[in-house]
Amino acid sequence: MLNVKRVVLRSRPGKNGHPIPDNFRVEEIMKSHELKEGQVLVRTLFLSVDPYMRCRMNDDTGADYLLPWRLDECVDGGGVGVVEASKNKALSVGNIVTSFNWHWQTYDVMDGSLLQKVDPEMVDGHLSYVLGAVGMPGLTALLGVREKGHVTAGTHQTMVISGAAGACGSVAGQIGRLDGCERVVGICGSDQKCQTLVTELGFTAGINYRNGDISSALREQCPRGIDVYFDNVGGPISDAVISQMNPGGHVILCGQISQYNKDVPYPPPLSEHTQDALRRNNITRERFVVLNYLEKHEEGLMQLGHWVKMSQIKVLETVVTGIENMGEAFCSMMTGGNVGKQVVKISD
Ligand SMILES: NC(=O)C1=CN([C@@H]2O[C@H](COP(=O)(O)OP(=O)(O)OC[C@H]3O[C@@H](n4cnc5c(N)ncnc54)[C@H](OP(=O)(O)O)[C@@H]3O)[C@@H](O)[C@H]2O)C=CC1
Numbered sequence: 028m029l030n031v032k033r034v035v036l037r038s039r040p041g042k043n044g045h046p047i048p049d050n051f052r053v054e055e056i057m058k059s060h061e062l063k064e065g066q067v068l069v070r071t072l073f074l075s076v077d078p079y080m081r082c083r084m085n086d087d088t089g090a091d092y093l094l095p096w097r098l099d100e101c102v103d104g105g106g107v108g109v110v111e112a113s114k115n116k117a118l119s120v121g122n123i124v125t126s127f128n129w130h131w132q133t134y135d136v137m138d139g140s141l142l143q144k145v146d147p148e149m150v151d152g153h154l155s156y157v158l159g160a161v162g163m164p165g166l167t168a169l170l171g172v173r174e175k176g177h178v179t180a181g182t183h184q185t186m187v188i189s190g191a192a193g194a195c196g197s198v199a200g201q202i203g204r205l206d207g208c209e210r211v212v213g214i215c216g217s218d219q220k221c222q223t224l225v226t227e228l229g230f231t232a233g234i235n236y237r238n239g240d241i242s243s244a245l246r247e248q249c250p251r252g253i254d255v256y257f258d259n260v261g262g263p264i265s266d267a268v269i270s271q272m273n274p275g276g277h278v279i280l281c282g283q284i285s286q287y288n289k290d291v292p293y294p295p296p297l298s299e300h301t302q303d304a305l306r307r308n309n310i311t312r313e314r315f316v317v318l319n320y321l322e323k324h325e326e327g328l329m330q331l332g333h334w335v336k337m338s339q340i341k342v343l344e345t346v347v348t349g350i351e352n353m354g355e356a357f358c359s360m361m362t363g364g365n366v367g368k369q370v371v372k373i374s375d
């Protein structure tokens with residue numbers, strides 16, 4: 028028997044409630060590590076906390092591809108770990124593996140066929156990147172820009188990114204720059220984050236939305252209007268951006284985190300005024316879901332890994348340690364406590 032720590036959902040914040048660490052509970056259990064044919068014993072290295080998890084805290088997630096977490100059961104999400112014992116022909120002891128449905132547990136017995144093998148070379152040994160820049164958020168940035176952004180080098184485009192200092196936003200802005208946007212302007216929640224965008228990631232400018240008038244800051248930083256908008260947040264920030272978009276522009280509808288604590292469907296409805304601006308100016312605003320492009324994931328991860336190794340994309344991460352801190356890390360990320368990808372280190 029193995030002594031295992033795990034995190035269960037203790038309570039739901041309620042559809043209009045803000046999540047708190049107390050919504051989660053850490054438990055210790057004894058778990059058999061006897062393996063059936065095809066199974067592996069994994070030790071968890073890193074776990075991911077992501078905005079979509081707020082929707083999984085509701086009893087109805089509002090999205091058909093997301094299942095609600097069940098009360099008093101172990102929660103799950105992106106994770107990466109190492110195989111410690113194997114009865115699966117494709118996986119050996121020492122292999123690094125990942126899954127979107129990794130239990131928030133220190134150890135687990137998993138069906139090997141549900142795990143993806145990771146080549147540590149691809150992330151230069153930084154295994155947490157598998158959950159960030161060279162994982163689902165990086166793919167979201169890459170495929171979001173490439174599939175919905177219509178970026179064309181040499182055409183002097185201006186791209187704006189909201190949630191710009193986060194996991195997806197920080198990579199999306201760097202890809203906008205690599206793909207040839209003339210100006211890449213990030214919106215985020217602190218002056219320190221704005222400075223990081225410019226000095227470390229090569230953004231043209233950063234706008235702190237907590238400093239007041241976003242519209243005048245946008246007018247100043249985007250003198251030729253906005254052509255491409257990578258939208259991670261929705262709400263009033265996005266209304267302000269869309270109102271300054273050029274005719275024929277493109278909104279990449281990636282996420283709407285400012286609305287996740289509200290009882291609204293996904294994507295949340297737009298104001299009449301914003302809908303009118305989109306219609307009048309013939310601006311596309313298509314919903315983007317990274318899971319709809321599975322056939323492009325392998326090539327996308329290779330590209331992201333290459334950029335990271337060549338330092339063409341810089342990776343920002345916020346790492347906290349200990350499974351006891353999962354709830355804290357999730358709530359912190361939901362309120363902007365992270366710079367880059369928020370991960371939790373579970374073991375060495
Ligand atoms: N479509 C898809 O396939 C996918 C979509 N997503 C979406 O992308 C977005 C970013 O996700 P991810 O990069 O993982 O998370 P981040 O790393 O960006 O973390 C979330 C950030 O959101 C910002 N934020 C929180 N509340 C607000 C608010 N009310 N207004 C403005 N900003 C806010 C905070 O930064 P700050 O300090 O700037 O406030 C916080 O750091 C989310 O909307 C998510 O749902 C993610 C993955 C896949």
Ligand SMILES: CCCCCC(=O)/C=C/[C@@H]1[C@@H](C/C=C\CCCC(=O)O)[C@@H](O)C[C@H]1O
Nearest residue numbers: 079082090092093094127282293316317318
């Ligand atoms: C309802 C709000 C969703 C907003 C967009 C978003 O953040 C989407 C994220 C997904 C995320 C889903 C992750 C796993 C699916 C597991 C399904 C389940 O077990 O319930 C990501 O991995 C892909 C993004 O599109």
